[in-house]
Amino acid sequence: MLQSSGYEALGVDPKAPDDEHYRRVAFEQAELVQDVDAVVASTSLHHVADPAEVLDRIATTLAGGGTLVVVEWAWEEFDEATADWCFQRLGPDEEAGWLHRRRDEWVASGQPWSVYLRDWTQRERLHAADTLVRLLDERFERKHLGQAAYFFPDLAQTSAEDELAAIEAGEIRATRVDYVGGLRQRNRLEGDDLVGPERPVGELFER
Numbered sequence: 620m621l622q623s624s625g626y627e628a629l630g631v632d633p634k635a636p637d638d639e640h641y642r643r644v645a646f647e648q649a650e651l652v653q654d655v656d657a658v659v660a661s662t663s664l665h666h667v668a669d670p671a672e673v674l675d676r677i678a679t680t681l682a683g684g685g686t687l688v689v690v691e692w693a694w695e696e697f698d699e700a701t702a703d704w705c706f707q708r709l710g711p712d713e714e715a716g717w718l719h720r721r722r723d724e725w726v727a728s729g730q731p732w733s734v735y736l737r738d739w740t741q742r743e744r745l746h747a748a749d750t751l752v753r754l755l756d757e758r759f760e761r762k763h764l765g766q767a768a769y770f771f772p773d774l775a776q777t778s779a780e781d782e783l784a785a786i787e788a789g790e791i792r793a794t795r796v797d798y799v800g801g802l803r804q805r806n807r808l809e810g811d812d813l814v815g816p817e818r819p820v821g822e823l824f825e826r
């Protein structure tokens with residue numbers, strides 16, 4: 620998408636397409652280009668083994684005035700009402716995706732949703748969005764922190780507007796987190812002193 624919009628861009632993902640514009644490798648092992656104008660991390664940081672290491676690497680590849688754009692998923696906000704809302708909007712089982720798998724595993728587990736979610740995220744070693752925002756704030760100057768609709772691309776006949784309306788009405792939680800930052804002037808150790816105590820991501824936004 621970035622390439623077709625005229626940007627010189629390189630995608631890094633072990634599951635990337637076999638294409639000259641991608642590197643099929645973990646970001647931690649990728650040979651980095653120096654002084655890039657922007658890094659986009661789209662729903663990948665919660666999967667990496669050590670997000671602090673990845674963010675440090677991002678900081679070394681960005682140019683001085685460069686921008687980091689992060690799209691994240693606050694799974695810790697994925698409560699039962701939100702899960703029910705999603706599961707009622709799933710498409711046919713023949714087109715099963717990750718939300719179908721969550722529904723089927725949850726039903727098979729016989730556990731309350733919160734227990735299933737905790738066990739699944741522990742098994743997958745997913746990082747919570749509040750942890751990621753804290754690590755980001757330690758290394759980058761925050762320019763934007765926002766919430767948005769997340770599930771709609773994986774739901775049948777559901778638009779971003781539908782999901783946002785349900786969030787606005789208090790029926791479901793917002794789980795997408797958008798973060799934009801630039802490099803801090805100070806180094807990381809000095810920056811640590813500037814960061815407040817960790818807060819759940821839900822508390823970072825007004826409900």
Ligand SMILES: C[S@@+](CC[C@H](N)C(=O)[O-])C[C@H]1O[C@@H](n2cnc3c(N)ncnc32)[C@H](O)[C@@H]1O
Nearest residue numbers: 631632633634644645646647661662663666667
């Ligand atoms: C939820 S998918 C998001 C895919 C894509 N970035 C998008 O926004 O549609 C998470 C992706 O993170 C990738 N990923 C996990 N660990 C990674 C790492 N260490 N370096 C690069 N990508 C990683 C996975 O291979 C997977 O493709």
